[in-house]
Amino acid sequence: MYRYDNYDQTLVDERVTQFRDQMTRYLDGRLGEEEFRPLRLQNGLYIQKYAPMLRIAIPYGMLSSDQLRRLASIARRYDRGYGHFSTRQNLQLNWPAIETVPDILGELAEVQMHAIQTSGNCIRNTTSDQFAGIAADEVEDPRPWCELIRQWSTLHPEFAFLPRKFKIAVTGASSDRAAIQVHDIGLRLWRDDEGEVRVRVLAGGGLGRTPMIGDVVRDDLPWKHLLTYLEACVRVYNQFGRRDNKFKARIKILVKALGIEEFRRRVDAEWEHLKDGPQTLTPAAVEAAKTHFPEPERRPVSDEAIAAYEQQRQEDRALARFVTNNVTDHKVAGYKAVTLSLKRRELAPGDVTSDQMEAVADLAERFSFGEVRVTHEQNLVLSDVPVDQMVALWQALDELGMANPTVGTLNDIICCPGGDFCGLANAVSIPIAQALQERFEDLDFLYDLGPLDLNISGCMNACGHHHVGHIGILGVDKKGEEYYQVSLGGNSTDDASLGKILGPSFYREDVPDVIDKVLKVYVESRHADERFLDTYRRIGIKPFKERVYA
Amino acid sequence: MPDQQPTVARTLLKKGQPETDTWALSRDSEALPEQRPAIVPLALWLDAKEDSGLAPWLPSDTALDSELAKELASAPRIAIDFPAFTDGRGYTLARMLRERFGYQGEIRAIGDVLVDQLYYMSRCGFDALALRDDQLLEDAQRALGAFSVSYQPGVDTKEALFERRLREGNHS
Ligand code: SF4
Numbered sequence: 001m002y003r004y005d006n007y008d009q010t011l012v013d014e015r016v017t018q019f020r021d022q023m024t025r026y027l028d029g030r031l032g033e034e035e036f037r038p039l040r041l042q043n044g045l046y047i048q049k050y051a052p053m054l055r056i057a058i059p060y061g062m063l064s065s066d067q068l069r070r071l072a073s074i075a076r077r078y079d080r081g082y083g084h085f086s087t088r089q090n091l092q093l094n095w096p097a098i099e100t101v102p103d104i105l106g107e108l109a110e111v112q113m114h115a116i117q118t119s120g121n122c123i124r125n126t127t128s129d130q131f132a133g134i135a136a137d138e139v140e141d142p143r144p145w146c147e148l149i150r151q152w153s154t155l156h157p158e159f160a161f162l163p164r165k166f167k168i169a170v171t172g173a174s175s176d177r178a179a180i181q182v183h184d185i186g187l188r189l190w191r192d193d194e195g196e197v198r199v200r201v202l203a204g205g206g207l208g209r210t211p212m213i214g215d216v217v218r219d220d221l222p223w224k225h226l227l228t229y230l231e232a233c234v235r236v237y238n239q240f241g242r243r244d245n246k247f248k249a250r251i252k253i254l255v256k257a258l259g260i261e262e263f264r265r266r267v268d269a270e271w272e273h274l275k276d277g278p279q280t281l282t283p284a285a286v287e288a289a290k291t292h293f294p295e296p297e298r299r300p301v302s303d304e305a306i307a308a309y310e311q312q313r314q315e316d317r318a319l320a321r322f323v324t325n326n327v328t329d330h331k332v333a334g335y336k337a338v339t340l341s342l343k344r345r346e347l348a349p350g351d352v353t354s355d356q357m358e359a360v361a362d363l364a365e366r367f368s369f370g371e372v373r374v375t376h377e378q379n380l381v382l383s384d385v386p387v388d389q390m391v392a393l394w395q396a397l398d399e400l401g402m403a404n405p406t407v408g409t410l411n412d413i414i415c416c417p418g419g420d421f422c423g424l425a426n427a428v429s430i431p432i433a434q435a436l437q438e439r440f441e442d443l444d445f446l447y448d449l450g451p452l453d454l455n456i457s458g459c460m461n462a463c464g465h466h467h468v469g470h471i472g473i474l475g476v477d478k479k480g481e482e483y484y485q486v487s488l489g490g491n492s493t494d495d496a497s498l499g500k501i502l503g504p505s506f507y508r509e510d511v512p513d514v515i516d517k518v519l520k521v522y523v524e525s526r527h528a529d530e531r532f533l534d535t536y537r538r539i540g541i542k543p544f545k546e547r548v549y550a
Numbered sequence: 551m552p553d554q555q556p557t558v559a560r561t562l563l564k565k566g567q568p569e570t571d572t573w574a575l576s577r578d579s580e581a582l583p584e585q586r587p588a589i590v591p592l593a594l595w596l597d598a599k600e601d602s603g604l605a606p607w608l609p610s611d612t613a614l615d616s617e618l619a620k621e622l623a624s625a626p627r628i629a630i631d632f633p634a635f636t637d638g639r640g641y642t643l644a645r646m647l648r649e650r651f652g653y654q655g656e657i658r659a660i661g662d663v664l665v666d667q668l669y670y671m672s673r674c675g676f677d678a679l680a681l682r683d684d685q686l687l688e689d690a691q692r693a694l695g696a697f698s699v700s701y702q703p704g705v706d707t708k709e710a711l712f713e714r715r716l717r718e719g720n721h722s
Contacts, residue, residue: 007699007711018696022666025689031666038636039666121636151701151711157673158645161638227710238642273650278703278710285712 001062001371002147002292004112011155012109015116019043020102027099042122042160044115045101046423053421054093054101055118056108060128060146060170061089061374065361068372070111072357078104083357085342085350087414087465088167089127089374090118094421116154121162123153123234127169129177130375133293134383136331140172140189140197144289145226152227152279159234163241164249166234167206179376181205181214181496182468184251185233189223197223203233203263204255207462211498212252215260217267223286225271227279232271236263296369301334301386309387321405321443322394334387338368340380340397341404341412345437348430349415350378359400367393376465377414379407409446410454410519411437414465418458418475419482425458427475427482432456432511439512440519449519452532453492468492470533471518472499473511484511488518488544489536500541503549517547561687563668563679564656566694568687571680573605575629575660589629589660596621607631607660610639619651627656627678635662641674648675648705665693675705 004012022039025031031039040047044055056071063071071091075083078100084092096104108114117124126146133141149168153159159166171178172189180186186202199221205214221229237251240258255263313320328337340360343349352360360380364372367389368382375381380402385393397403406412413436416422418429433456440446455469459476466472472487483505490499506514519532521544526535536544562571576583576590583590586603595606599621606622607629608614622628628647630640640659647653658678659671665685672679672694681690701711709717 005715007715010699011697011701014697014699018693021689021692025665030686030689035635035664035666121638148712154701155670155697156702157670157700157704158641159638160667160670161636161641163638235642238638243637278708278713282713282716284716285710288712288716 001064002059002143009109009112012112012114012116015043015114015155016102016105016109019105023099023102038120038161040101041120042117043101043105044118045098046119047098051095052098052101054096054104054115055086056091056093056113056115057118057125058089058091058113058374059150060126060132060143061130061376062143063372063374064111065364065370065372067111067113068357068361068364070107070113072354072361074104074107075357076354081355082347082351082353084348084417085352085374085378085380087350087376087378087416087463088125089130089376090125091374092417094417119165121164121166122160123156123162123166123168126150126153127167127178127183127376129171129173130373130381131177131328131337131383132172134330134332134335134337135173135177136329137175138173138331139191141290141293142170142172142178142187142189143293144286145172145187145189145223146170147292148227148281148286148289149230152230156234159238162234162238163243164246164251166237166251168230176492176494176496179465179468179492179496182207182211182465182492183214184237185230186214187226192220199223199226199229201229201233204252204260205496206250206252207465207467208250209247209460209462210250210252211462211467212256213496213498214252215255215263217260217264224281225275226281228274228277229267229271231279232267232274235270235274236266240266296371296384298332298335298384299386301388305386305388306334309390312391318405319391319394321447322403323390325405325409325447326403326407327390330384336385336387336390337381337383338385338390338393338397339375339407340382340400340402341407342379342402343406343412343437344401344404345434345441346401348417348420349413349433352380356400356402359396360402363393363396363400377407377412379412405443406446408451410440410449410452411446412453413437414453414455414469416457416461416464418456418464422458422463424461425475426460426477427458427484427508429456429458429464429473429475432473432475432484432508435512436515439516449522450531453490454515455490465492466490467498468496469499470531470536471515476505478505482508484508486511486514486518486548488541489533491533502541503545514548518544521547561681561683561685561690562658563681563687563690563694565677566672566691568691573627575607575680587626589627589658595625599624602626605629608640608643609633610637610643612643614643614646614651616651619647619653622647622653623651625655627658628653629658629660629680630676632659632661632663632667635664635667637662641670644671644675645705665689668694669696673700673704673706 202214457464487499
């Protein structure tokens with residue numbers, strides 16, 4: 001994991017001092033509400049419906065066990081003893097008192113964490129593949145690159161007041177688990193014939209009110225130009241992005257308005273001047289970043305141990321279910337990545353109590369080199385579990401309520417905080433998730449359905465990524481009443497697509513029935529082994545429509 | 551709306567130090583003011599460049615190309631307007647004037663210039679900060695020195711932190 005040196009530490013410490021000063025000036029009236037707003041937002045602090053919310057950065061989803069313990073103690077001390085992992089790999093506290101936020105930031109700085117740029121019209125936390133560094137299909141570990149981007153974007157003097165928020169996602173694998181096509185900028189690292197890393201740069205993707213799939217600005221950028229090229233992209237956006245209408249201010253609108261050719265032309269014209277400048281990466285700089293992400297010292301796992309694990313898996317149906325759904329192959333034989341499900345009916349999707357965080361920190365130390373990852377599906381991952389420890393881990397997770405063998409199924413719902421917490425919401429989202437989890441809890445049924453992404457957002461802002469759910473649910477407001485719009489056919493991975501709206505929206509009580517009908521159409525129409533998404537793509541929306549609105 | 555009468559900024563921070571300002575600021579886009587020296591809208595200045603008592607201010611949506619930069623090279627100082635503190639275009643303009651077009655004279659931030667923007671402004675090449683009237687000088691000076699380290703190169707430092715670390719042999 002990345003470890004701070006004196007420079008990083010100085011910067012976050014000074015940031016805490018700065019925010020403490022800003023908070024003091026806000027509380028004594030020297031700083032007005034409007035003027036304080038971007039300052040608090042760029043330190044993660046929202047003023048929400050019922051209480052403030054603090055969003056803490058987890059850069060590209062990587063956490064150490066010490067950091068997780070600190071998050072647990074902060075949630076207990078300053079909040080109500082739990083936190084919420086968001087779809088952008090961050091942690092949100094829902095009930096901190098405003099005046100305590102500088103203290104919270106101070107506590108975070110002690111464990112090399114912060115809340116810098118987790119909100120506001122600036123470059124946000126860079127997100128990545130939760131299986132970075134261990135995935136078998138990876139050609140380049142994205143984490144050192146993410147860290148270089150994190151540093152470049154942190155307190156960037158020119159880009160603190162962009163037209164709107166700006167999100168970057170990076171993948172270095174052949175299958176995209178970072179949803180790079182629906183980010184303001186998506187980066188795919190690949191290797192050319194000489195084995196050199198190149199970067200495909202996408203721009204103009206995004207969800208929200210006007211969802212769009214990103215366009216390729218440049219396919220084969222040599223790695224050393226990564227930062228100067230990003231700077232050119234963001235500079236063009238800063239200059240030409242719309243500032244007159246908040247809903248038209250994202251880069252996707254600019255890219256669409258100019259057309260990708262003209263956007264590319266402007267970026268290239270800008271880049272001419274920045275190229276080979278002082279932010280050009282050197283082999284030594286990249287090497288230095290890479291030293292922070294060494295291979296852990298994995299002890300060898302013997303063939304006998306691997307065989308024994310396979311044997312257990314065949315004999316124990318419950319273990320087999322867990323392994324099939326929650327365990328991912330690893331590039332090293334004898335090791336696996338284990339996804340801890342944060343989708344259980346007692347808690348909202350992505351919520352974790354302080355006690356659970358501490359327990360996970362212990363498990364990370366016992367089973368996975370003290371590291372934890374946060375996924376954009378709002379689960380946690382232990383990335384380096386030797387298979388001879390799998391049963392022990394599985395049992396421990398079961399006790400914690402995090403062994404639900406439903407990762408990737410209909411039950412693994414992505415869900416924003418919605419109307420229960422969020423001031424922008426049109427409708428609640430968590431109760432919808434819970435009603436669906438209750439309705440569709442039979443494991444055999446879930447497995448029979450196969451991989452299915454169901455995503456729920458409480459409003460157009462799409463924090464729950466409903467556009468890219470195979471099934472998406474969006475809370476809408478009709479004359480002050482909560483309704484839900486259902487869309488089908490979205491997807492966030494390689495063949496990304498945006499969902500299509502099924503038709504008029506539904507009452508809250510009717511949502512489970514509607515989903516049930518949608519699933520029935522799928523089950524009746526599918527060809528053998530066809531995913532929901534493939535069936536939908538083959539038969540189109542009509543049969544679903546006919547059934548639901550019959 | 552800003553006052554149409556030319557005004558002299560109450561507080562100007564020049565290279566971090568308070569200075570009594572002698573330059574009036576005119577936002578009247580129709581006619582040049584009587585006062586000298588005065589900072590006037592770019593369009594008016596372009597037609598009256600030979601008057602050494604005048605300097606231009608650039609609106610935040612100025613398209614700064616090499617032609618305009620050539621004209622601006624002779625300006626005794628250049629002001630860049632922040633119509634709202636949330637409008638970040640002025641940062642790019644200042645950087646381009648300094649880094650691309652090599653402008654050496656004073657670059658002054660005017661308009662909605664608040665304490666908490668000053669650090670970023672100074673990194674982008676602003677060396678004169680005409681604070682909005684309600685801003686306190688001591689807050690401003692403290693805010694300017696908020697950070698002793700930065701990751702990116704800027705007008706203040708030509709070296710990215712990743713390079714500095716390598717130079718210092720400090721990449722642990
Ligand atoms: S999607 Fe809307 S309701 Fe949900 S968290 Fe985002 S802003 Fe709030």
